[in-house]
Amino acid sequence: MDTLSELIGLLNDTDELDFKQFLKHKNKRNDVKNIDLFDLIKTDDINAQKSLYKKAKNKDAYHALRKRLQDSLLLYLSQKTFESDSSEWYDALRLLVVARFLFEHDLTKLALKCLGRAAKIAEKLEQFSLLHDIYLLRLQYVHLQDAQELEQLTERFLSNQAHMQCEAKLNLAYAFLRRELQEVNLKGKIVNLTGLILATLRKYKIALSELMTYKALYQILYIANEYAAIYQNYGLVARFVKRTYDFMQSQNERKPGHLFYHLSIIYFLANFQLRNKNFNACATYLREMNVLMDEQRAYRSMFFLRQQLLLALSLHFSGKADQALDMIERALATVSKKSKSEDVDDLRICLVMFLAQHNDRTCLRPLALLTHTDAWYEKKLGMLWTIRKNLMEIVVQAQFGHIDLAVSRLTSFKRRYKAYLLTIGEERVLHFVGFVEKYLDQPNVASDVNFQQQVLAMLHVTANTDIFNLSFIAWLIARWKKKTPYEITLELVGGG
Known part of the structure; x- marks a missing residue:
């Protein structure tokens, strides 16, 4: 389009x-x-x-x-x-525009009232750039005000400039870390996250104390979660999660301008608990998200689908499959034009997994809706998501007897991703693909004891203890056990 x-x-x-x-x-x-x-x-x-x-x-x-x-x-x-737009930020911006108009028409007293209201909103929201423009306009007309006003305004202006400088450094550091993360995700670059973050802080002369804000912690936690997802090891980011949790516990008051970052942090913490199989803790964070989303309805539409996704996953992996399936279907029923396509595709692929694990062939319907190219998914949702989507399509098509289609998808998968997986040291994914390939070539191999032992040996690989990796391994084990992939997944997750 x-x-x-x-x-x-x-x-x-x-x-x-x-x-x-x-x-x-x-x-x-x-x-x-x-x-x-x-x-x-x-x-x-x-x-x-x-x-x-x-x-x-x-x-x-x-x-x-x-x-x-x-x-x-x-x-x-x-x-x-x-x-x-009814957000307070836009209210402040409107007041700034009106104040400039009033100054130009010599309505100084009214203009100053508008700027005063705009400044209060900008300060509350910690919108330092907007506050900078407000102060600049006041300085332009400060000669029309009391003599003391210049001194007070100068002090506020310089203090705000310091805040702007700090925010600018943090944004530069965040941009640099995002670019490095892209190198990891798309090109297989190997980095040590802790070392990278510390080196970045030194590069941009950022003190650790400057990280103790909602926005900074949100940015660091975003990077940490993405990094952990790539390496399938959420223990790598435990120190960042603990630091974030300690900070939030220490805050007696949260400003309205922090709500987006607060919601994002709670979401990351919930995801961290989910991936470490702490499903009750995950659900607790998600309930807190629900309360916070009610504070400002605009954020409900922004976070609702991804919050429902995590909640459904926590229910699914804790054995409450019917509730999880119902939640995913109800969430998809709320999708509108304004919904992010990435969030919708996350829900659809999750629905495919839920149904396929119960041997329900209706999973082919939502699978058929994932129509974008691999290149599109790689750009929007990352290499890891796209690889998982391809693997799921292969095993689901094989599960319901579409062997030729599964073989075709597997061949395409190896052609596109084999070199990348070898570059980033993810041979274990290729080992899994190798087992699937053997099964597609000769389904009876599933009853071979040697084949079974090799598959079970995958459970001893640390990275394979992730809930999604266990789900794929469960599919292989289900080829020889008289159980559904879901039953085996619950056994593996419970013993993980």
């Missing part, structure tokens, strides 16, 4: 009508074709150019029209967002 189509996809039915009115008001001539182009794109008319311009030489005119329509749509969305 092209950018213009993606932008149009953000509009609901009411927005579409409003946007057409916006275009009509903007159009100065009657022969402008932007509304016609909008309607053609909405109907997926592949012959849009021919419908609008009969002559081939008008190809440039068509592309210019698309460019103008995209610019108009961006302008409409920016105005709509500014007018409709």
